Structures are given as structure tokens and as C-alpha cells.
Amino acid sequence: MAIxxxxxxxSEDGARRxxxxxxxPAKDHFVARLAGVADRDAAQKLANIKLYxxxxxxxxxxDDGTFYYADLVGLTAVAPDGTxxxxxxxxxxxxxxxxxxxxxxxxxxxxxxxxxxxxxxxxDIAARRMVVVPLSTTE
Numbered sequence: 001m002a003i004x005x006x007x008x009x010x011s012e013d014g015a016r017r018x019x020x021x022x023x024x025p026a027k028d029h030f031v032a033r034l035a036g037v038a039d040r041d042a043a044q045k046l047a048n049i050k051l052y053x054x055x056x057x058x059x060x061x062x063d064d065g066t067f068y069y070a071d072l073v074g075l076t077a078v079a080p081d082g083t084x085x086x087x088x089x090x091x092x093x094x095x096x097x098x099x100x101x102x103x104x105x106x107x108x109x110x111x112x113x114x115x116x117x118x119x120x121x122x123x124d125i126a127a128r129r130m131v132v133v134p135l136s137t138t139e
Contacts, residue, residue: 003020003023006053006054007019010054011049011052012049012050012052018035018036019036020032021035055070071125072088072100072123072130073089075125075130077111077129078129078130078132079132079133079134085102085132086102086104086105087102087103089102089103091115098114099112113133113135114135118133119135121133
């Protein structure tokens with residue numbers, strides 16, 4: 001619900017801005033009324049548009065174990081012994097929990113690791129690194 005207080009949302013390319021006039025929770029999502037979107041047809045034209053809020057509008061993080069996912073993208077992923085594994089390219093969720101996607105240092109298929117304390121025991125934003133325990137050693 002806090003998103004309504006962040007100010008206008010922008011399209012991915014920054015070309016369009018949207019102001020939330022009303023927001024209410026529904027079963028497993030939120031329903032928003034946007035300024036300038038007067039009817040269902042106008043709303044349907046906005047389906048699947050990704051909306052963004054300016055980073056400076058977000059509240060500061062006060063807990064050491066809390067992160068904005070955008071801050072994790074680009075971190076160096078290393079094994080517990082310090083061996084470089086690659087670079088974090090995304091935090092994904094396909095419905096069964098968050099996954100960390102890592103582009104391997106030597107190329108090849110991305111490494112997907114559950115974003116859990118077991119598989120990702122340490123994140124150091126200041127050092128720009130994430131310790132990752134590959135699945136083969138956590139099973």
C-alpha cells in the first residue's frame with residue numbers, strides 16, 4: 001500500500017507517468033485507479049506495462065538483513081571459499097520463492113540459486129559481493 005505515497009510511477013522507458021488516485025487490496029493483488037484512466041478500455045491498454053518508482057522516493061533501509069533487489073543485481077557471487085562464481089543478474093520469482101540468477105564467470109547457462117539463508121548465507125553490499133552455496137552442496 002505504501003506505493004501510493006511514493007509519487008508518480010513511470011513506465012520502463014520513463015516516457016509516461018502515472019499517478020495513483022486510489023488503491024485497495026484485493027484477493028492476491030492490488031487494484032489501483034490511475035489519474036487520466038477513465039474506463040476499462042483505457043485501463044486494458046495499460047496491461048503488462050511495468051511501472052517504476054524513482055529510487056530517491058523509497059524509504060531508507062534500516063535493517064542489515066533487508067535489501068532492495070535492485071541493489072543485489074551486479075554483485076559478484078562467490079563460493080564460501082571465495083572462489084568467484086559470476087555476477088548476479090536478477091532476482092526472480094516464478095511463484096515458489098525468490099531465486100538468484102547468476103551469470104557464470106566463464107559463460108554458459110545461468111546458475112539459479114534459491115534466495116534463502118542456506119543458499120545465500122552472506123550479502124555484503126559495501127563490498128559488492130554475495131556468498132552463494134551452490135545447490136549441489138546444499139541438497
